[in-house]
Amino acid sequence: MNEVKCECGHINPQGTILCESCGRVLEDKEKEKQLVDMRYEGSARRSQTYNKTIIDKIWNFFSSVKVGVWLIIILLVASSLGTIFPQEMYIPPVMPAWEYYEEQYGWLGKLYYDLGFHNLYSSWWYLLLIAALGISLVIASLDRVVPLYRSLKNQRVSRHESFLKRQRMFSTSDAVLTDEAVGKIKENLTKKRYKLREENGDILAEKNRFSRWGPYVNHLGLIIFLIGGMLRFVPGMYVDEILWLREGETKAIPGTEGRYYLENNQFIFEVYDKDKDEEVFQDAINKAGTVVKNYQTDATLYQRQGEIVPGEKPELEKIRDQAIQVNKPLKIDGFALYQVDYKLDEMSKMAFKLENKETGDQFGDVTVDLYDPEMKYDLGKGYKVEVMSYFPDFEFNEDGEPATKSRIPNNPAFIFKMFTPENTEGEVSFVAIRQNLEPLGENDYKMTFAGIETKNVTALTVRKDHTLWIIGLGGLIFMIGVIQGAYWNHRRVWLRRINNQVWTAAHTNKNWHGLKRELEDVFSDSGIAAPEDQVAEEKKE
Amino acid sequence: MKKKRLITRTIILAVMALAVGYTLYANMNKDKNQKIVIGKPAPDFVLVDMEGNKHRLSEYKGQGVFLNFWATWCKPCEREMPYIENQYQQFKDQGVQVLAIDSGESELAVNRFIERKGMTFPVMIDEGPVQAAYGINPLPITFLIDKEGNVVRSHTGELDEKTVRDFMEQIKP
Numbered sequence: 033m034n035e036v037k038c039e040c041g042h043i044n045p046q047g048t049i050l051c052e053s054c055g056r057v058l059e060d061k062e063k064e065k066q067l068v069d070m071r072y073e074g075s076a077r078r079s080q081t082y083n084k085t086i087i088d089k090i091w092n093f094f095s096s097v098k099v100g101v102w103l104i105i106i107l108l109v110a111s112s113l114g115t116i117f118p119q120e121m122y123i124p125p126v127m128p129a130w131e132y133y134e135e136q137y138g139w140l141g142k143l144y145y146d147l148g149f150h151n152l153y154s155s156w157w158y159l160l161l162i163a164a165l166g167i168s169l170v171i172a173s174l175d176r177v178v179p180l181y182r183s184l185k186n187q188r189v190s191r192h193e194s195f196l197k198r199q200r201m202f203s204t205s206d207a208v209l210t211d212e213a214v215g216k217i218k219e220n221l222t223k224k225r226y227k228l229r230e231e232n233g234d235i236l237a238e239k240n241r242f243s244r245w246g247p248y249v250n251h252l253g254l255i256i257f258l259i260g261g262m263l264r265f266v267p268g269m270y271v272d273e274i275l276w277l278r279e280g281e282t283k284a285i286p287g288t289e290g291r292y293y294l295e296n297n298q299f300i301f302e303v304y305d306k307d308k309d310e311e312v313f314q315d316a317i318n319k320a321g322t323v324v325k326n327y328q329t330d331a332t333l334y335q336r337q338g339e340i341v342p343g344e345k346p347e348l349e350k351i352r353d354q355a356i357q358v359n360k361p362l363k364i365d366g367f368a369l370y371q372v373d374y375k376l377d378e379m380s381k382m383a384f385k386l387e388n389k390e391t392g393d394q395f396g397d398v399t400v401d402l403y404d405p406e407m408k409y410d411l412g413k414g415y416k417v418e419v420m421s422y423f424p425d426f427e428f429n430e431d432g433e434p435a436t437k438s439r440i441p442n443n444p445a446f447i448f449k450m451f452t453p454e455n456t457e458g459e460v461s462f463v464a465i466r467q468n469l470e471p472l473g474e475n476d477y478k479m480t481f482a483g484i485e486t487k488n489v490t491a492l493t494v495r496k497d498h499t500l501w502i503i504g505l506g507g508l509i510f511m512i513g514v515i516q517g518a519y520w521n522h523r524r525v526w527l528r529r530i531n532n533q534v535w536t537a538a539h540t541n542k543n544w545h546g547l548k549r550e551l552e553d554v555f556s557d558s559g560i561a562a563p564e565d566q567v568a569e570e571k572k573e
Numbered sequence: 574m575k576k577k578r579l580i581t582r583t584i585i586l587a588v589m590a591l592a593v594g595y596t597l598y599a600n601m602n603k604d605k606n607q608k609i610v611i612g613k614p615a616p617d618f619v620l621v622d623m624e625g626n627k628h629r630l631s632e633y634k635g636q637g638v639f640l641n642f643w644a645t646w647c648k649p650c651e652r653e654m655p656y657i658e659n660q661y662q663q664f665k666d667q668g669v670q671v672l673a674i675d676s677g678e679s680e681l682a683v684n685r686f687i688e689r690k691g692m693t694f695p696v697m698i699d700e701g702p703v704q705a706a707y708g709i710n711p712l713p714i715t716f717l718i719d720k721e722g723n724v725v726r727s728h729t730g731e732l733d734e735k736t737v738r739d740f741m742e743q744i745k746p
Contacts (some may be wrong), residue, residue: 085579087579087582087583087586088579088582090586091582091586154600156597156600156601159593159596159597159600160593160597163589163592163593163596163597166589166593167586167589167593170585170589171585174585259592262592262595262596265595265596265599265600266599267599283700283701284701284702286705290702341617341618341619341629342616342617342618342619342702342703342705342706343618343619343620343697343699343702343703344618344619344620403679404679404680404681405679405681406681407680407681407684407685419681420685421685422679422681422682422685424679424682429648435646436645436646437646438646439644439646439676439677439678439679439682
């Protein structure tokens with residue numbers, strides 16, 4: 033049997049607690065209670081009823097509010113874990129990620145990396161949690177909104193006695209209802225914007241039913257929001273990349289498939305100056321020490337000409353110069369480049385002098401570009417320096433040999449071969465920061481450190497987002513739902529003549545105090561008692 | 574009635590499962606950067622080798638190409654290089670070309686490495702675009718490209734000499 037027929041003749045879906053039409057209590061358990069549970073109008077939540085096939089079981093799992101709440105709690109905890117340390121995409125690419133986490137944050141950082149929290153928000157389990165929450169939203173809403181809609185649509189004006197007297201607000205009056213009194217009550221209800229329905233002299237007054245849809249409108253907004261998030265995975269909809277660019281460097285803008293290039297002419301880092309800036313800043317400067325005034329990348333944007341073959345030297349046409357500052361992005365073709373990070377004073381060149389150890393005489397300058405060192409530096413008059421090996425990020429490896437950890441000059445080291453008129457065979461010298469070794473015996477000459485040149489590095493976020501309007505729309509609908517459900521109350525008043533009595537009952541989904549006051553107004557001077565709160569301990573609203 | 578309910582629920586669940594499945598799939602591919610599909614044409618590129626010669630992948634149609642991505646600081650790359658060189662000597666007259674692409678290091682580092690290891694096949698430096706096109710993450714990685722220009726196989730990690738030989742045998746035209 034799929035249906036329950038009420039005494040009044042209305043056919044209700046199985047599992048219904050209160051008849052959709054007359055309000056008779058259909059479940060025996062519910063009959064013992066003094067008040068009926070009006071949640072979802074006593075309708076049959078569809079999940080509660082059938083539990084037969086695997087599809088029904090999955091459905092019922094997601095339909096549960098308890099499951100939904102747990103999903104939200106788990107997601108909250110997981111999301112907060114991802115904010116303890118920066119995500120991988122936000123760390124500077126100066127070294128492998130595992131090394132960075134360990135170096136910056138110690139064993140906790142290592143654990144963080146090992147557990148995969150450095151990419152938490154795109155991990156499969158996180159996405160599954162979000163998806164489960166989305167599914168739960170859809171199913172739980174469907175399972176409740178459909179029966180609720182049915183109940184409210186099918187409700188009859190004359191509700192059964194058992195329904196009326198089990199309402200929280202209820203009263204009986206031994207009075208004869210005169211037309212005048214009825215007219216007065218009806219007028220008062222209309223004034224309060226109630227919509228009236230009449231049947232056999234019984235009255236149902238109802239207002240703000242739409243407030244009941246608030247939570248479902250809210251869920252719809254959330255689902256649209258999640259769909260927007262999902263669309264970010266569709267190619268071409270969303271780009272979020274980071275571009276690290278040294279001063280003087282030109283690179284393809286990631287995400288544009290090599291169509292656009294950007295050159296960093298200069299990175300500017302300005303702080304407020306005590307002497308130069310206005311007095312209003314003095315307090316802040318004294319308090320904080322340094323206060324940054326400006327992060328700026330002076331950039332030149334290029335467009336690539338002709339067919340794009342990776343690796344081929346691009347033929348670039350300049351589009352424009354632009355200064356990129358925080359919140360003042362460079363925009364091109366749907367892409368926006370935001371100033372997001374920087375690194376000051378990265379070593380770019382290192383200067384040496386060839387020096388006679390005994391006399392201290394110096395022969396010529398050797399300036400080594402740390403990104404592209406020459407193989408030989410000819411100093412003239414028979415003096416020559418050859419770079420035998422270069423280790424940009426020097427370390428001794430497991431075998432105790434000099435090696436490099438990466439190609440970024442964090443700790444440059446060189447093996448030089450110095451040719452001089454005295455030593456035409458060459459002398460070998462190992463030079464690193466604050467180190468000067470002579471691995472193949474005593475030398476007559478050495479490479480004296482003569483200074484470094486540095487460059488600033490800028491980091492720009494490359495962003496393209498065609499999903500933003502969908503996410504915004506979802507957010508808007510979400511808020512409409514919240515307002516709809518929060519600022520209006522769904523209120524109903526029943527008035528029935530039974531034998532020689534007048535029964536009144538009322539229900540609201542929230543703010544009982546407000547309803548009470550409203551009803552006192554409506555029934556004043558009518559000779560009929562307004563419905564009274566049957567809950568002994570009055571709850572403060 | 575019951576049947577209708579089952580069908581509705583199945584359809585709704587299926588639609589949502591599809592959406593979730595697609596999202597997870599797209600996300601996984603994004604992470605792995607899987608830009609190379611076996612059996613499909615290899616992305617074309619142009620690079621200049623250390624001797625100044627220009628190499629365009631599409632111009633090697635008719636030959637098998639053993640495409641190796643490496644760096645001087647990468648130990649497994651260093652270990653497999655002599656095997657590649659040995660096998661290159663065997664296979665170069667049989668229509669197998671080796672192209673070794675360094676991951677954006679300085680010319681000095683690459684030239685010294687070549688001197689030390691005595692590589693005779695073309696070595697070129699890529700500043701990033703080719704690696705991006707091939708979705709390179711860990712090094713070394715080797716792609717086998719047949720005479721039609723299609724990717725036959727990709728291998729991440731160190732190779733021993735036998736494997737190098739088998740690979741070259743595989744792409745011999």
